[in-house]
Amino acid sequence: MNIDLSGKTALVTGSTAGIGFAVAKGLAAAGAIVVLNGRDESRTQEAVAKLKREVGDANVRGVAGDVGTEAGCDAIVSALPAVDILVNNAGIFGPQDFFETPDAEWERFFRANVLSGVRLSRAYLPGMRDKGWGRVLFLSSESGLNIPADMIHYGVTKTADLALSRGLAKRMAGTGVTVNAILPGP
Template sequence: MKIDLSGKTAIVTGSTAGIGYAIARGLAQAGATVVVNGRSPAGVESAVSRLRRELADASVRGVAADVGCIAGCAALVAAEPAADILVNNAGIYGPQDFFEIADEEWTRFFEVNVMSGVRLSRAYLPGMLQRRWGRVLFLSSESALNIPVDMIHYGFSKTANLSVSRGLAKRVAGSGVTVNAILPGPTLSDGLEAMLKEEQEASSLSMEEVAASFVMKHRPGSLIQRAARVEEVANLVVYAASPQASATTGAALRVDGGVLDSIA
């Protein structure tokens, strides 16, 4: 199967590092014109430069905008008024006990993890519908179904991603536009590496080995028994964004390493 996204414009929010960067790279490698997004102008410029170094023929540009707020979403849409592929990847996470999570933190998680995708989908879907082709993808998580006790606010926001994506898929039914959610499991992203760096440096193990130990401690049901690579998550996103995935919509697509103990 050869995925060709030539002539398509893809916006990937939160794509200066980690899973988002891997998604941007995968889409660019498939021929899409990719818009990199992040909050920091320096971070966006660095990611765009890196992509151009890694992929000589890549068509890539960047927009610095904080999509976790109304003004930031508006700024992104003003800079990039149209898209064929929208990947709502921007998100935040962090462990915190339920009884210590203030209202403001619940609101922050909701704004960044949920409303960014709501606002951008509302902005870009009409153009996709008019062109009778489009792909909208929400980066959810296995935590949407396996709610982590130390990150209930995060799990709640990721469950909301599933509700929005399923509802939007039904709203645009029969239009040639698909809407899906991607559910990664534990993934060796920049964030996980930073969290495990001190432990790794104090050991004789590689980062991959430390990450595998972390996964088996906190997600012992993992069937791959390691952290996924960011490229493995990106591969599923690129497929779901492709013409080949035209019959896949309204789905919660798992790339969780088998963490979720379910056959459905």
């Protein structure tokens, strides 16, 4: 399949490595203008350089900002006021016993894994709607359907991502904008 995304701008959060970098690489290979994101400026720029080496004609740049914070999301939107494709990939995970997981850890996971997608979707979806075209993808997880006993806090946030993507898909119906979730597994 040959997908042509020439002229489309894509923001992939949490894209300095792993799934996010792979998604960004695929978008760049399809001709999209790709904006990589990470919390750290130097690591973000290293990923930009790597993507340019791996996809020779890639039109890519980086915007550092911690999407787990309101200020980080605001900084990203300020640097990049509009996108055609938003990939809400950034997230954190890690095993921790339910009975030993304090409220602060639940809140940290919720901010990074759920509120980041809420904030960025709220910022970018109106512009997509007004243009009549846009794509929003949430990286949920199979853990959102099959909650792991050792990462209940993580699984709950990934279930929330599923609910958020489904609700936004219904909200954007008929606008030319699609919202979906991807559920990778181990």
